[in-house]
Amino acid sequence: MKVAFATLGCRTNQHDTAEMQSLMEQEGFSIVDARENADVYVINTCSVTARSDYSSRLAVKRSLAINENALVVFTGCYAQLAPEEAANINGLDIVLGNANKLEIANVIKDTLNAKTPWEKSDKTEIFMSDIHRKRVFRTIPVSKFQGKTKAFIKVQTGCDEKCAFCTVVRARGKSISDSRDNILNNVREAIDSGFREITLTGINLGTYGMDKERAETFTSLVRDILKLKGDFRVRLSSINPMEIEDDLLQLMADHENLCPHLHIPLQSGDDTILARMRRNYNSAQYLEVAHRALEKIAPLGLGADVIIGFPGETDACFENTRHLIESLPFSYLHAFSYSPRKGTEAYDFKDNIPKAVKKERNKILTDLIKEKSLEFRQQFRNQTVTVLFENQRDPVTGDLKGYSEHYLPVSVKGNDDLKNQLVPVTIEEVTEHQVSGCLQ
Numbered sequence: 001m002k003v004a005f006a007t008l009g010c011r012t013n014q015h016d017t018a019e020m021q022s023l024m025e026q027e028g029f030s031i032v033d034a035r036e037n038a039d040v041y042v043i044n045t046c047s048v049t050a051r052s053d054y055s056s057r058l059a060v061k062r063s064l065a066i067n068e069n070a071l072v073v074f075t076g077c078y079a080q081l082a083p084e085e086a087a088n089i090n091g092l093d094i095v096l097g098n099a100n101k102l103e104i105a106n107v108i109k110d111t112l113n114a115k116t117p118w119e120k121s122d123k124t125e126i127f128m129s130d131i132h133r134k135r136v137f138r139t140i141p142v143s144k145f146q147g148k149t150k151a152f153i154k155v156q157t158g159c160d161e162k163c164a165f166c167t168v169v170r171a172r173g174k175s176i177s178d179s180r181d182n183i184l185n186n187v188r189e190a191i192d193s194g195f196r197e198i199t200l201t202g203i204n205l206g207t208y209g210m211d212k213e214r215a216e217t218f219t220s221l222v223r224d225i226l227k228l229k230g231d232f233r234v235r236l237s238s239i240n241p242m243e244i245e246d247d248l249l250q251l252m253a254d255h256e257n258l259c260p261h262l263h264i265p266l267q268s269g270d271d272t273i274l275a276r277m278r279r280n281y282n283s284a285q286y287l288e289v290a291h292r293a294l295e296k297i298a299p300l301g302l303g304a305d306v307i308i309g310f311p312g313e314t315d316a317c318f319e320n321t322r323h324l325i326e327s328l329p330f331s332y333l334h335a336f337s338y339s340p341r342k343g344t345e346a347y348d349f350k351d352n353i354p355k356a357v358k359k360e361r362n363k364i365l366t367d368l369i370k371e372k373s374l375e376f377r378q379q380f381r382n383q384t385v386t387v388l389f390e391n392q393r394d395p396v397t398g399d400l401k402g403y404s405e406h407y408l409p410v411s412v413k414g415n416d417d418l419k420n421q422l423v424p425v426t427i428e429e430v431t432e433h434q435v436s437g438c439l440q
């Protein structure tokens with residue numbers, strides 16, 4: 001039987017999908033692309049914004065448009081946060097909680113075997129454990145990330161923070177970490193399977209190990225991973241500012257195979273708004289962390305997330321955000337317009353910002369980051385970087401494409417045998433739209 005997965009949202013969700021694919025393959029299912037005809041479709045949803053909810057529902061429609069008789073499973077954060085609402089989405093057969101994802105193969109087999117031949121019914125089954133009860137964190141080794149050249153290794157999940165706009169805590173539960181041995185085993189398995197880049201991911205990555213009886217630090221885990229044999233590099237996914245230790249920055253400065261790239265969520269550059277968001281830092285602390293990193297690691301790929309139009313964000317507050325972003329050498333930025341999320345503290349905040357103002361502010365930051373990104377890229381002209389080339393070529397130019405260690409998107413003309421290889425490239429051309437280079 002064929003099963004297809006559609007995955008929305010963060011890298012932790014990408015890891016979850018790879019685990020579920022691995023389990024389905026072990027049960028004899030073959031994995032096909034989500035645009036192909038399949039007997040089963042699994043939608044691994046995201047619910048961080050209203051837009052992600054909409055995209056999750058759209059993925060169900062798209063699957064049923066290909067095969068109206070397919071069994072459709074709805075899992076991920078939307079399913080976890082609103083199982084009853086999800087169960088009313090037309091054409092869904094199973095709603096599966098985040099803590100139940102590793103049961104997917106049995107749940108699907110039992111459903112298919114419940115009636116032979118299996119037929120869709122109006123009834124939707126909900127499989128949902130309490131994500132907040134004490135639980136053992138378990139990941140399984142993953143040897144494939146369909147079509148991807150990077151392995152996302154989840155080391156921690158859940159979060160103990162209480163950011164006022166965030167639904168993730170309710171969808172993923174409290175912060176828990178995987179065992180060090182299991183993580184090292186998962187990384188080794190990925191290296192042995194041919195992955196050249198390991199992205200460490202979690203919901204609040206930097207809090208890895210803090211929940212353990214004998215607390216461990218994220219830095220010590222990264223240090224152990226860097227000791228593993230093999231030709232690979234490690235990239236960190238998003239990490240909160242107050243979790244970035246000096247030792248971690250020193251490790252990044254000292255180890256070529258730890259990518260000099262940090263994605264540090266900012267959300268706002270204004271202290272009043274940061275306090276209202278219940279972020280655990282203020283603008284001065286964010287700047288202090290960023291400057292410490294920039295002093296130790298040069299050049300450093302620096303990215304951030306920003307929320308535009310949080311309730312109460314006056315022109316002056318926004319100007320503080322714009323000013324902070326202008327003051328740091330960001331190489332890219334993810335700017336999101338605030339959307340109220342049910343069940344969050346901020347949902348009841350009244351002083352909302354009009355859509356038009358959010359749009360205008362979004363444009364200001366987008367124009368600013370275009371300039372800063374170009375400035376960042378230009379320093380690499382005639383420099384050599386190491387690019388991991390992806391399996392898919394650029395659909396327009398046909399060139400090979402990939403990312404450098406600083407998370408610079410680079411394209412070159414080259415043969416297929418360079419795909420999934422770490423290749424030194426000398427940067428020749430830098431424009432607003434692309435960075436291209438030549439092979440050594």
Ligand code: SF4
Pocket residue numbers: 159160161162163166167168169203204240
């Ligand atoms: S740190 Fe804040 S935004 Fe991030 S997952 Fe935790 S509560 Fe959500």
